[in-house]
Amino acid sequence: MSTARGRGRPSRTQSETGPATRDRILAAARGEFSEHGYEKTSVRGIAKAAGVDPALVHHYFGTKEQVFEAAITVAFAPALEAPAAIEEGPLDGVGERLTRFVFGVWENPATRAPLLAIVRSAMNNDTAAAVFRRLIAAQLLSRIAGRLDLPDAELRAELAAAQLVGVAMLRYVIKVEPLASADVEQIVARVAPVVQGHLTGP
């Protein structure tokens, strides 16, 4: 596990502290939450996967909920930056930009796994649901809603998100056919106008 054996104390080497360790714990946490979901993941399991003492996980992140939030935040740094890109450009293309962004995240196996973990965890655990609300709903949706300048903008943004979340659930999780095997472009062609309609339609 350690890369610095032989320098001195075998139980606490340089590799066990510092940013590299923190990152390794985060990567391990992401893997554990992805594989087992929020409820079945333990700080002990994360520590084991990272090859560190559980106390070190608590030291860097605090509670399991806080590790979860940190893992999500790291995994979704690109996603949480996305609203800027989605907000830019003409408002009548926002539905397609948002739709393409969401399917881009889901179609990429590297980003699909942590996203799946969040969604699954949020479905099953109130704590994980609260983290989901804070990060995804509050940051992503409220920024899109802010662009709309309509009295029911937040509800509109959530109904648009609901279409995208529902397609993702049926396609990537439940794997209902023919949706699961359909070409992404075919789905985008049908879903983007719906998202646009929710956001800017009558």
Added chain:
Amino acid sequence: MSTARGRGRPSRTQSETGPATRDRILAAARGEFSEHGYEKTSVRGIAKAAGVDPALVHHYFGTKEQVFEAAITVAFAPALEAPAAIEEGPLDGVGERLTRFVFGVWENPATRAPLLAIVRSAMNNDTAAAVFRRLIAAQLLSRIAGRLDLPDAELRAELAAAQLVGVAMLRYVIKVEPLASADVEQIVARVAPVVQGHLTGP
């Protein structure tokens, strides 16, 4: 397990066999799956909740997957009959009928709990997802698709279902505001045209 108990042995009373017992086991199974999800529910736990021997659960239903499918089928008997009502009437009102039907099931606490259990279980377990596909997708959606008489009818029905599933997830499970507290009629007014558009639109 024997069905001939009650012929002598005192450990098996009349109340432990017959349709009443089967129904009690089913009710217990529904409760257990609702509360704990598919993975965390055991045949032993169902038996305990029903006040019967685990062997009796196996006798009536077989494996845990089979108990799950039976519990879902019973819970959804009305829902699985619904396509008839949704299919009836003019095709240009099918979006609103389907939307009102789905929200009727979700807004009723008695039907919400088992539905939630199915959706959560299907999100987390491949066996439960397969049961979901067989019952909900195959029976409910394919009948609606059959009414459409369009080449991509099944994909359309699934995208319509995705909008409804997504709204249900964000409103009833994740509880994103303002969607979670919004008036049902306000949601129906926005969602029904989308469902209709998926089913019969261009």
